[in-house]
Amino acid sequence: xxxxxxxxxxxxxxxxxxxxxxxxxxxxxxxxxxxxxxxxxxxxxxxxxxxxxxxxxxxxxxxxxxxxxxxxxxxxxxxxxxxxxxxxxxxxxxxxxxxxxxxxxxxxxxxxxxxxxxxxxxxxxxxxxxxxxxxxxxxxxxxxxxxxxxxxxxxxxxxxxxxxxxxxxxxxxxxxxxxxxxxxxxxxxxxxxxxxxxxxxxxxxxxxxxxxxxxxxxxxxxxxxxxxxxxxxxxxxxxxxxxxxx
Amino acid sequence: xxxxxxxxxxxxxxxxxxxxxxxxxxxxxxxxxxxxxxxxxxxxxxxxxxxxxxxxxxxxxxxxxxxxxxxxxxxxxxxxxxxxxxxxxxxxxxxxxxxxxxxxxxxxxxxxxxxxxxxxxxxxxxxxxxxxxxxxxxxxxxxxxxxxxxxxxxxxxxxxxxxxxxxxxxxxxxxxxxxxxxxxxxxxxxxxxxxxxxxxxxxxxxxxxxxxxxxxxxxxxxxxxxxxxxxxxxxxxxxxxxxxxxxxxxxxxxxxxxxxxxxxxxxxxxxxxxxxxxxxxxxxxxxxxxxxxxxxxxxxxxxxxxxxxxxxxxxxxxxxxxxxxxxxxxxxxxxxxxxxxxxxxxxxxxxxxxxxxxxxxxxxxxxxxxxxxxxxxxxxxxxxxxxxxxxxxxxxxxxxxxxxxxxxxxxxxxxxxxxxxxxxxxxxxxxxxxxxxxxxxxxxxxxxxxxxxxxxxxxxxxxxxxxxxxxxxxxxxxxxxxxxxxxxxxxxxxxxxxxxxxxxxx
Numbered sequence: 001x002x003x004x005x006x007x008x009x010x011x012x013x014x015x016x017x018x019x020x021x022x023x024x025x026x027x028x029x030x031x032x033x034x035x036x037x038x039x040x041x042x043x044x045x046x047x048x049x050x051x052x053x054x055x056x057x058x059x060x061x062x063x064x065x066x067x068x069x070x071x072x073x074x075x076x077x078x079x080x081x082x083x084x085x086x087x088x089x090x091x092x093x094x095x096x097x098x099x100x101x102x103x104x105x106x107x108x109x110x111x112x113x114x115x116x117x118x119x120x121x122x123x124x125x126x127x128x129x130x131x132x133x134x135x136x137x138x139x140x141x142x143x144x145x146x147x148x149x150x151x152x153x154x155x156x157x158x159x160x161x162x163x164x165x166x167x168x169x170x171x172x173x174x175x176x177x178x179x180x181x182x183x184x185x186x187x188x189x190x191x192x193x194x195x196x197x198x199x200x201x202x203x204x205x206x207x208x209x210x211x212x213x214x215x216x217x218x219x220x221x222x223x224x225x226x227x228x229x230x231x232x233x234x235x236x237x238x239x240x241x242x243x244x245x246x
Numbered sequence: 247x248x249x250x251x252x253x254x255x256x257x258x259x260x261x262x263x264x265x266x267x268x269x270x271x272x273x274x275x276x277x278x279x280x281x282x283x284x285x286x287x288x289x290x291x292x293x294x295x296x297x298x299x300x301x302x303x304x305x306x307x308x309x310x311x312x313x314x315x316x317x318x319x320x321x322x323x324x325x326x327x328x329x330x331x332x333x334x335x336x337x338x339x340x341x342x343x344x345x346x347x348x349x350x351x352x353x354x355x356x357x358x359x360x361x362x363x364x365x366x367x368x369x370x371x372x373x374x375x376x377x378x379x380x381x382x383x384x385x386x387x388x389x390x391x392x393x394x395x396x397x398x399x400x401x402x403x404x405x406x407x408x409x410x411x412x413x414x415x416x417x418x419x420x421x422x423x424x425x426x427x428x429x430x431x432x433x434x435x436x437x438x439x440x441x442x443x444x445x446x447x448x449x450x451x452x453x454x455x456x457x458x459x460x461x462x463x464x465x466x467x468x469x470x471x472x473x474x475x476x477x478x479x480x481x482x483x484x485x486x487x488x489x490x491x492x493x494x495x496x497x498x499x500x501x502x503x504x505x506x507x508x509x510x511x512x513x514x515x516x517x518x519x520x521x522x523x524x525x526x527x528x529x530x531x532x533x534x535x536x537x538x539x540x541x542x543x544x545x546x547x548x549x550x551x552x553x554x555x556x557x558x559x560x561x562x563x564x565x566x567x568x569x570x571x572x573x574x575x576x577x578x579x580x581x582x583x584x585x586x587x588x589x590x591x592x593x594x595x596x597x598x599x600x601x602x603x604x605x606x607x608x609x610x611x612x613x614x615x616x617x618x619x620x621x622x623x624x625x626x627x628x629x630x631x632x633x634x635x636x637x638x639x640x641x642x643x644x645x646x647x648x649x650x651x652x653x654x655x656x657x658x659x660x661x662x663x664x665x666x667x668x669x670x671x672x673x674x675x676x677x678x679x680x681x682x683x684x685x686x687x688x689x690x691x692x693x694x695x696x697x698x699x700x701x702x703x704x705x706x707x708x709x710x711x712x713x714x715x716x717x718x719x720x721x722x723x724x725x726x727x728x729x730x731x732x733x734x735x736x737x738x739x740x741x742x743x744x745x746x747x748x749x750x751x752x
Contacts, residue, residue: 011441018445025461028387030329081438084400088442095395099387111309114317114329115386116460123452177436181429184411184440 002061003071006078009057013050013082017089019128020047022121024096028103029115037105038138039125040096041146046129047089048153054082055164062168073175080175083164090157097150105143294394298361304354305363305384308339315339320367320381325456330367330383333376352377360481361391365467373470383460389468391482397472400435403428405469407443412462420476534579538572546570548704561701564588571698578686581678585610593694597685605642606673606681609635613670617663628661636669646672 020043026036061067061075104110126134139145308315316339320330333355340351355375358364359382366372367381375382406425410417417425429436450458474480496502537543547557561570569589577584577593584590591607598604609631616627635644636654646654650668657665685691 014438014441015445015449018442019449021446022449025386025388025464031457077434077437080434081441084435084438085442088400091395091398095388102387111306111311111314113305113309113384113387114315115384115464116320116327116329117386117457118328119454119457121453124449127449127452172434175434177429177433179437179440181426181436182410182415184407184443185415 002057003074003078006054006057006061006075009050009054010078010082010085013047013054013085016043016047016050016128017085017092019043019124020089021092022124023128024092024099026117026121027096027099029113029117031115031117031119031121033120034105034138034140034142035134035136036121037100037142037146038136039121039128039134040100041138041142041149042134043125043128044093044096044150044153048157051086051089051157051160055160058082059168062170076170077175077178079168079170080172083161086157086161086164090154090161093150093154093157097147097154100143100147100150106140294392298391298393301358301361301363302390304358307343308384313343318381320383322459325459327456327460330381332379332381334378336364336375336382337377348377362467362471363390365463367463370463370466371470371475383463385467386464389464391471393482397469399428399432400439402469402473403432403436403439404443404446405465407439408447411443411447418475424473538576546703547701553704555704557701557704561699568697568699569694571695571700574691574695574698577691581674581682584682584685593690594681594685597688597690598681600690601681601684603681605635605644606677608642609644610670610673610677613666613673616666617670621663624663625661628658628665631666632658644669644673645676 020040023036023040023043027040058075058079062072062079067075103112122134126132307313315331316335317329317331318335320327336355336358337348337351340346340354341348344351344354346354352375355364359366359373359375362373363385364375364382365385366374366376367383369380402424406417406421406428409421410425432439450461453461471481540549545558547561548555550556550558560566562573565588573587573589577587577590584594595604595607598607612627612631612635616624616631619627634640634642636646636651636658637643646669650672654666654669
């Protein structure tokens with residue numbers, strides 16, 4: 001059905017936008033690298049594809065006069081969500097252009113800001129591209145070449161947004177949100193981190209989330225505890241035997 | 247041979263590195279020109295404020311691996327996060343790099359923290375630079391304070407939603423308020439806010455724990471500055487000093503430079519008087535008018551504002567049979583002061599009639615009348631002047647040089663208020679240079695001076711507290727000379743009230 005399809009596509013675009021923002025935040029900092037630029041490029045292209053797909057689908061649905069009123073309201077809501085997503089994407093693209101120009105990769109006198117983030121963003125990009133592992137195949141001058149592409153893409157996106165505003169008449173005030181305030185807390189996904197505050201770095205922020213997130217260290221501690229108990233049991237048994245023997 | 251090759255290689259590499267240094271800056275400015283101008287919708291170009299650009303330069307300079315800031319590691323319970331620095335490090339670096347004193351370094355460092363380029367790790371809500379061991383960290387370029395990319399409501403809503411999820415609803419009071427306000431205000435896109443918040447959290451979970459912690463700190467610092475808690479001043483709000491347009495994009499083209507050159511040239515050509523000359527004439531003026539100033543000298547017979555005796559005014563009225571001496575003396579100070587006094591003008595006219603050059607003054611008076619008179623009567627007045635003074639064979643023909651005469655006659659064809667200005671000025675200087683000095687030497691004037699009265703100071707009554715003070719308050723000139731009198735005068739001053747005195751004809 002058209003609605004489900006639209007929703008899935010919008011979710012995909014949403015996911016890619018979130019990942020793109022995450023990558024742009026890392027630009028210019030110590031987690032910046034050639035790989036990051038390539039990831040940005042790939043994510044961006046994927047976002048654009050999804051955006052175009054979304055737009056064509058939604059415009060065709062909205063142009064259709066034969067749909068019911070509830071359907072139409074729903075499509076208008078999706079349209080508003082889609083345009084907000086595009087707003088974010090456009091701003092992030094412009095910012096990535098600006099920061100990318102300010103922090104070129106190969107200039108030895110231009111140093112990245114030491115922000116404390118040193119890990120790579122591969123997993124984020126992999127999530128955006130919906131692949132298991134990212135493959136990197138770009139040349140070393142990707143930062144300059146890509147910026148030119150980025151400029152033209154930004155113009156494309158701006159044009160698309162203008163067209164959207166002109167051609168599709170959807171009144172934002174007529175759209176009502178489906179979620180009440182605080183709806184995000186009701187999610188049963190593991191997104192809601194149980195903030196088991198193990199470490200509080202600053203006064204109240206941020207509590208170290210040890211919840212559903214990083215399983216690896218948790219798993220390691222469980223293993224360690226198990227091994228410890230096994231050793232204790234073995235020691236007790238041996239001691240008992242020794243005591244029995246003697 | 248080898249040295250030659252070596253040096254040429256060195257030169258080439260230096261050239262390349264210098265070129266590389268220049269290239270990004272130029273390119274980025276040109277590119278920025280292209281991009282921002284072409285991308286701006288609706289024509290409003292926002293610019294990054296200069297002060298922020300300067301701060302960014304300082305931050306980038308701190309990143310130099312050799313000359314930059316010394317970095318330490320921040321040790322949390324199990325994670326170690328690099329790139330922390332103490333407040334003391336920051337100040338020492340600033341002192342060393344810019345050769346400034348500690349106070350100035352504290353100020354600059356404080357500004358870097360205040361505007362969010364560096365954020366504190368302990369006590370994140372207190373955005374001050376402490377010159378001790380408290381840890382700080384750099385902010386990522388995306389979260390730098392920017393007037394070009396102001397923080398939007400949508401972003402703030404997403405941040406609050408994320409925080410809500412992470413803290414299971416335990417937001418601070420003001421955050422809860424803002425959350426509900428935003429929910430109402432951008433209700434139409436609230437579903438997107440929730441969606442995006444969830445996705446952003448999922449994306450951040452893909453990173454290592456250390457990076458996640460850093461990211462949260464960064465975001466928190468960013469929003470503490472862009473949406474400060476209630477009671478904290480918004481650093482981006484500059485109040486009355488706010489520049490009124492961020493949008494002025496001055497194109498540095500040839501027109502701009504031509505205008506600048508013109509302005510500077512005009513400024514150079516302005517008439518300037520040396521202050522020594524100005525002050526000389528000012529001193530001369532002050533000395534001349536010293537005895538005429540009621541505040542400095544007191545006025546005779548007595549100050550009407552104090553003694554309620556209006557004799558001073560009646561004696562200095564416009565037309566009295568005998569003027570006061572001070573008034574007549576004043577006529578000798580300048581020609582203008584003679585003409586400004588009605589009586590003086592009359593006397594001068596009498597003198598000129600004797601000299602058979604009265605038409606000059608009549609002409610001058612008629613011109614003044616045009617200048618200050620009604621607009622509706624200008625044309626007829628000009629006609630009259632022409633008939634009486636300028637026409638060949640007129641009854642009272644004035645002697646003006648031919649150039650001015652031609653110009654005036656030209657102008658009379660299209661009469662306006664200032665058409666007689668040149669001729670008037672010519673006659674004015676004629677009188678000033680010629681007739682005026684002779685008048686001052688004439689018998690007429692000397693007789694007038696001799697006739698002029700000097701009013702008696704009002705008699706002081708017997709009882710001290712009924713005394714009519716000539717000086718309302720102790721004159722500064724008298725203060726040092728008569729310390730004994732001061733006491734009595736001070737008493738009178740207390741009785742007196744305001745010290746304003748009427749400054750009549752002087």
